[in-house]
Amino acid sequence: QVQPVESGGDLVQPGGSLRLSCEASGSISSIATMGWYRQGPGKEREKERELVARVTLGGSRTYADSVGGRFTISRHNAENTVYLQMNSLKPEDTGVYYCNADNLYAMTYWGKETLVTVSS
Numbered sequence: 001q002v003q004p005v006e007s008g009g010d011l012v013q014p015g016g017s018l019r020l021s022c023e024a025s026g027s028i029s030s031i032a033t034m035g036w037y038r039q040g041p042g043k044e045r046e047k048e049r050e051l052v053a054r055v056t057l058g059g060s061r062t063y064a065d066s067v068g069g070r071f072t073i074s075r076h077n078a079e080n081t082v083y084l085q086m087n088s089l090k091p092e093d094t095g096v097y098y099c100n101a102d103n104l105y106a107m108t109y110w111g112k113e114t115l116v117t118v119s120s
Contacts, residue, residue, distance in 0.1 A: 001026045001027055001061070002024055002025070002026045002027055002028065002030070002031060002101045002103060002107075002109040003024065003025050003026045003108070003109065003111075004022050004023070004024045004034075004071070004099040004100065004101050004109055004110065004111035005022065005023050005024075005099070005112070006020060006021070006022045006097065006098070006099045006111040006112065006113065006114040007019050007020070007021050007022075007086045007114060008020040008114060009097060009113075009114030009115045009116045009117075010116070010117075011117045011119065012116070012117070012118055013089075013118070013119070013120050014089060014090060014091060014118055014119075014120055015088060015089065016089050016118070017086060017087045017088075017089065018086045018116060019083055019084065019085050019087065020036065020062070020083065020084040020086070020097055020099075020114060020116075021081060021082075021083055021088070022034065022036070022081065022082045022083075022084075022099030022111060023080055023081045024080045024081070024082075024099075024101050024109075028080045028105065030054035030058050030062070030103040030105065030116075031057070031080070031084065031101050031102070031103055032056065032102050032103055032104050033054050033055065033056050033057070033100075033101070033102040034054065034055060034075055034082040034097070034099070034101050034102075035051065035053055035054025035055065035062075035071065035073070035082070035099075035100045036052040036053050036073065036082075036084045036097055036099060036100070037049040037051055037052060037098045037100055038050060038093075038095040038096065038097045038098070038116075039042075039048060039095055039098070040094070040095040041094065041095065044101065049098060051063065051085065052064050052066055052067055052071065052097070053067065053071055053072075053077070053084060054073065054100070055073050055074070055075045055082065057077070059072055059075070066092070067086075067093070068100075069089070070087050070088045070089075071084060071086050071087070072083070072084070072085045072087075073085075074098055082099065084097075086102065086116075089095050089109050089116075089118045090118060091118050091119060092118075093116060093118050094116060094117050094118045094119070095115075095116060096113045096114070096115055096116075097113065097114050097116055098110050098111055098112075098113055098114075099111035108118055
């Protein structure tokens with residue numbers, strides 16, 4: 001079992017920045033990929049979560065087209081933590097953000113959520 005715990009969500013004005021953090025506990029030695037997904041307003045099902053960014057154990061990063069150049073994901077394996085630095089935030093970045101961890105056995109774990117609201 002892996003338990004990701006998110007923090008850092010807040011209300012921010014358009015153009016502002018936020019940093020989300022996710023610390024994993026439990027069977028951390030089995031974690032392969034960690035990442036961030038978000039669920040926009042009006043979307044309630046887990047299937048409607050979209051990938052924002054993810055990073056593999058080896059450091060390979062993937063970003064959604066909509067956040068490329070604005071968001072940066074980083075991972076500190078020794079701290080079992082993944083960060084998402086979000087710059088130049090837009091109203092369409094508003095949503096519930098979830099931390100995700102996939103282990104070496106293809107099992108997926110989700111954090112509870114952290115809310116990001118971009119509004120003036």
